[in-house]
Amino acid sequence: MGLGAAAALPSVASAAWPGNWRTLQAGGAGSPTLLDSNENAYGPSPEAYAALEASGAVANRYPKHEYENLVEAIAAKHGVKPEQVTLGCGSSENLRMAAEAFLGPGKTLIYATPTFEFIAHRAADTGAQLAAVPLTKDYAHDLDAMLARASSGGGLVYICNPNNPTATLTPRKDLEAFLQKLPASYYVLMDEAYHHFVTDAPAYTSFLDRPVDNPRLIVTRTFSKIYGLAGARIGYSVATLETTRGMNAEKMQFAVNVLGARAALAAWNDAEAVPKGAARNAADRREFYKQAKSRSLEVIESQTNFLMVRTGRPAQEVIEHFRANNVMIGRPFPPMLDYVRISLGTPTDMQEFWRVWDLLPAAKPS
Numbered sequence: 001m002g003l004g005a006a007a008a009l010p011s012v013a014s015a016a017w018p019g020n021w022r023t024l025q026a027g028g029a030g031s032p033t034l035l036d037s038n039e040n041a042y043g044p045s046p047e048a049y050a051a052l053e054a055s056g057a058v059a060n061r062y063p064k065h066e067y068e069n070l071v072e073a074i075a076a077k078h079g080v081k082p083e084q085v086t087l088g089c090g091s092s093e094n095l096r097m098a099a100e101a102f103l104g105p106g107k108t109l110i111y112a113t114p115t116f117e118f119i120a121h122r123a124a125d126t127g128a129q130l131a132a133v134p135l136t137k138d139y140a141h142d143l144d145a146m147l148a149r150a151s152s153g154g155g156l157v158y159i160c161n162p163n164n165p166t167a168t169l170t171p172r173k174d175l176e177a178f179l180q181k182l183p184a185s186y187y188v189l190m191d192e193a194y195h196h197f198v199t200d201a202p203a204y205t206s207f208l209d210r211p212v213d214n215p216r217l218i219v220t221r222t223f224s225k226i227y228g229l230a231g232a233r234i235g236y237s238v239a240t241l242e243t244t245r246g247m248n249a250e251k252m253q254f255a256v257n258v259l260g261a262r263a264a265l266a267a268w269n270d271a272e273a274v275p276k277g278a279a280r281n282a283a284d285r286r287e288f289y290k291q292a293k294s295r296s297l298e299v300i301e302s303q304t305n306f307l308m309v310r311t312g313r314p315a316q317e318v319i320e321h322f323r324a325n326n327v328m329i330g331r332p333f334p335p336m337l338d339y340v341r342i343s344l345g346t347p348t349d350m351q352e353f354w355r356v357w358d359l360l361p362a363a364k365p366s
């Protein structure tokens, strides 16, 4: 795909949220059941919530110390220098920074399809070429095919691990081998937004579990998923000092707000937040499999807080059926147009999901 590719990319905002049907947030009477954006339906922890409430009192002040305080806490836990960490207004902002720092005319973004497309939009904005590479039949990144797309101009490879929307993993050893072979003119961004939901997967290891000493590597994480702070907008990246300098050059001043940074710090310092959230998610996932199995549904094995279910009919039909019943599920993900992506919700949300699923008219024989 070349420059014209920008027009061919689905617009993330309009495709996911046509009209304003999502403006009614969950909670009020008649509000929809939201299973469309891989959020944490249980909300922030009590500690994070308390920090959000308390920070209201300083919302009149610019975030002068909050940025550094959170960076130091993140760096200490990952065993890196604070100068290696960049905070973003959600990890989306870190993806944007990487696109702006390391792409531009003559450079190429290599990414999987389907994946989280946000960076492809930002890459197109820089004038970079887009090279979309289908996943393997096991829904891993096809690293050999990605390597074959590496052009002489250099650029950035985006790896989403676990991958959104398929919820699947690309093994660490394959990624290591790929990094060895990739031309030196390419950076690699490992998006680990769903890292904490991975269970029992020996082939997977985060790129933050060992020192980040490869100047071509950028690892991103977010407070939007396991920590339940999607609306507070905090994400971060870790890279070498030199690469972080490149990221920071594209940072917007004060993009990280007082409330979000303080809530994220409280969540980060809560030793229970991750193990509790991961265990609850694993239990919710098991229940989903059980319900799917009782209906003989095919589900791709998930390492995240969402699952891809085969529908046996066009995904759009199923999405519309759910929307008509006030349940929002993920948008279509070409080329997997007979799958729907379901974000896990609370047990009440999921009861509603299965109730509405059971109202689906029988699929027409193909």
Ligand SMILES: Cc1ncc(COP(=O)(O)O)c(C=O)c1O
Residues within 6 Å of the ligand: 037, 038, 089, 090, 091, 092, 093, 116, 160, 164, 191, 193, 194, 221, 222, 223, 224, 230, 233, 234, 235
């Ligand atoms: C793979 C992936 N990366 C990054 C993000 C961006 O999340 P945020 O900007 O809230 O950190 C998302 C959001 O759903 C995602 O699925």
